[in-house]
Amino acid sequence: METLANLESFVRSAEHAGFSVAARRLGLTPAAVSRNVAMLERNLGVRLFHRSTRKLTLTEEGERFLAAIRDNLEGIQSAIAGVAGERGEPAGALKVSLSPSFGTEHILPLLPGFLQKYPAIRIDWQFDNRQVDLVAEGFDAAIGGGFDLSPGIVSRVLAPAHIIAVASPAYMASRTLPIDPAGLSAFDGIVMRSARTGRVRHWTMRNAAGEEMGAAPKETIVVNDPAAMREAAVLGLGVTLLAVPDARRHLDSGALVRLAPKWYAEAGPISIYFANRILLPARTRVFVDFIADHFKRNRLAERFAGSRG
Known part of the structure; x- marks a missing residue:
């Protein structure tokens, strides 16, 4: 079962075509985002990005995977935010x-x-x-x-x-x-x-x-x-x-x-x-x-x- 951190790192990196911008969006270091994506690729057994010194480009498998999970990821994040609010226990980095x-x-x-x-x-x-x-x-x-x-x-x-x-x-x-x-x-x-x-x-x-x-x-x-x-x-x-x-x-x-x-x-x-x-x-x-x-x-x-x- 993939962690939410791995999936978030992949989606944000795909949206911004790079680990650095995704890291700023997530409040992580670029190295941490890169590790999360590498772990996801290893667990799935496929390469999700073509990597170069300038930017990231989705592979064909990466494009299909992004299309499959992006909306579901937003729903999961919203559900977590909603449940945390109902418990009256807001948490995380502000x-x-x-x-x-x-x-x-x-x-x-x-x-x-x-x-x-x-x-x-x-x-x-x-x-x-x-x-x-x-x-x-x-x-x-x-x-x-x-x-x-x-x-x-x-x-x-x-x-x-x-x-x-x-x-x-x-x-x-x-x-x-x-x-x-x-x-x-x-x-x-x-x-x-x-x-x-x-x-x-x-x-x-x-x-x-x-x-x-x-x-x-x-x-x-x-x-x-x-x-x-x-x-x-x-x-x-x-x-x-x-x-x-x-x-x-x-x-x-x-x-x-x-x-x-x-x-x-x-x-x-x-x-x-x-x-x-x-x-x-x-x-x-x-x-x-x-x-x-x-x-x-x-x-x-x-x-x-x-x-x-």
């Missing part, structure tokens, strides 16, 4: 992508409570400032903003991502507070260069009346991470534009003050992304619900709204 700043500040502190409730789940979280391919890279979920909703991916909005202008009280001590975004051009700026485009990000801010105005502090310090922008501002090095969740704790403590408080920029919503399946793995379903419930109970959408002034 692979999630999060931005370093937002993930560390607002999601990581929820982990003790989550694991206490679901002790059979193992955590595999990656903190990175990039948009991942959930399906190709084998992620159960991703939390962040600005993801493209590729086919098969859905999102659940958690909170707005509003951008506001901030600086330290020490930096502003001998300076006049700006009343609108245009006034930011008089100050040293801590700005962010996009890793994807290589360009410095510029924002257009708006107020409650719907008026719009560009925000362009001097490009005095250029970094590529929101956490670095925030810490540079706390150190009194200039003015920066941050998402409210990245600035919230320091605004509450007084380490940062908000400038042009009636103005903010829209950066799209902060959402949790996951695959659109009829039966999600129980671990993914309970994680999505746990995070969404936390944001709702603590009214974080309201706290993260820059429109509050």
Whole structure:
């Protein structure tokens, strides 16, 4: 009797024409996927793939076998997810992508409570400032903003991502507070260069009346991470534009003050992304619900709204 791991390794390798992509999808190493497929071939007594240095190609036997088991495999996976959910025992590796700043500040502190409730789940979280391919890279979920909703991916909005202008009280001590975004051009700026485009990000801010105005502090310090922008501002090095969740704790403590408080920029919503399946793995379903419930109970959408002034 073949194991589910061997069959999954074969199907994913066939779908992606390689062991490396299949390994990312399954949360395994390429060597482990290759061993699983080799074991399956040995047990069946047939060669399923033609192997080359560039890619895998199904043999005639491999094509027939894939056609025979693919739909059945999806059914077995769904049945396992359903049974695990009915038992109330979600299990397995939960692979999630999060931005370093937002993930560390607002999601990581929820982990003790989550694991206490679901002790059979193992955590595999990656903190990175990039948009991942959930399906190709084998992620159960991703939390962040600005993801493209590729086919098969859905999102659940958690909170707005509003951008506001901030600086330290020490930096502003001998300076006049700006009343609108245009006034930011008089100050040293801590700005962010996009890793994807290589360009410095510029924002257009708006107020409650719907008026719009560009925000362009001097490009005095250029970094590529929101956490670095925030810490540079706390150190009194200039003015920066941050998402409210990245600035919230320091605004509450007084380490940062908000400038042009009636103005903010829209950066799209902060959402949790996951695959659109009829039966999600129980671990993914309970994680999505746990995070969404936390944001709702603590009214974080309201706290993260820059429109509050």
